[in-house]
Amino acid sequence: MRSSKRETRKNDPDKTKEDILAAATEEFAALGLAGGRVDAIAERTKTSKRMIYYYFGSKNGLYLAVLEKAYSQARTYETDLNLAALEPIEALRKLINHTFDHDEASPDFVRLVMNENIHRAAHLKQSKVIADFSVPALTALDDIIRRGRETGVFKHEIEAVDLHMLISSLCFFRVTNRHTFGTIFQCDLSDPETYRRHRQMASDTILAYVTSDCSTAQKTDP
Amino acid sequence: MRSSKRETRKNDPDKTKEDILAAATEEFAALGLAGGRVDAIAERTKTSKRMIYYYFGSKNGLYLAVLEKAYSQARTYETDLNLAALEPIEALRKLINHTFDHDEASPDFVRLVMNENIHRAAHLKQSKVIADFSVPALTALDDIIRRGRETGVFKHEIEAVDLHMLISSLCFFRVTNRHTFGTIFQCDLSDPETYRRHRQMASDTILAYVTSDCSTAQKTDP
């Protein structure tokens, strides 16, 4: 019932907020919180700097909003993959492949997370909704692990959180460290051929681990 | 032969530079390049802000010096491990364990690398000496891979660069993403028990991969 007299597309608060958030995501992902400029964000937007403060209160408030939006978009695909219909091994491979593709396709998200870790997650800890994002990831893995153990194809005992970390490690690093790694080793990690090889390697590695016998390689220390 | 008349520890340029570098490393690692303050660095130092500009020219110059020093310290341990004396599997495990321990013990280095990736390695690319750091890491791995293939214990073909990335991924992620991961999944990745479990998991995972038969798990796509 809002503004029924006026249907001109001016004064659309939701669209304005979305517009600001999109611009701020780019800016903060590219330059970090301290490096990002409110002026620059305003310039990318159809609206003005005054509106940023009107809607988000402060630079920090805007940054937190960007962070929450990025996380909420990132943690939704697990439930859409229909993993329960697949055998454990294929389900796990599908989940790894999707995580790999997602991280590769979301450099802004990856950079925001990196930046937030530099701040020791100080802003993320303020968020009230962020704990919910762990649920879909872990329940999907719990189910895969349980079925894999039951049918006997998974030889290694492993917790869902640890498996999730393993997957994240292999998918994330390529994206987060792309530039320093590429500079030092003179290679281009965004090359499609490299991309395919690493994707195969990621799932092969994790599957080799969960299906391997625990007693093969044990020595712990030098 | 420098300053032979005066042996008082005042006016020691090398020590002053080291002092500044150490303080700057902490500051930039904690807050990033844009977030770090030259004033704050000067306060941590025995010397003054003026000296920072005297020795390093600018904030960016100081940052680059910090970066080069961090990398040169990080990439030296491969040659000290005497890996050639060990069988391939044990050599690889020892290298992984050492990398794992090194990354865990060098949060400042890890954060600097993270920060530099946010800047798309713009500063690292300016450095002339940085390419040399790839050599020890790759030659050590080349040797291990060659011997592993000869004796037949390594079933998987793999390039040294890819293996290095695999190792780095598993060792780095725990440290880089410690805070966001810990916040979302309510766990403490710096806990010693977790540390041991993940260390074991890292080497078990990579060894499972290189010793696994290539033909076991092949399906590529969903």
Added chain:
DNA sequence: GTCTATATCCCGATAGAC
């Protein structure tokens, strides 16, 4: 080589009209 004081600019935040 080292200090204090300061120039100069930039950025986050706000005022106030419409």
Added chain:
DNA sequence: GTCTATCGGGATATAGAC
């Protein structure tokens, strides 16, 4: 709700004495 203009703090960098 949206705009322009601007304040005030703080940061990089420098000046100039010793």
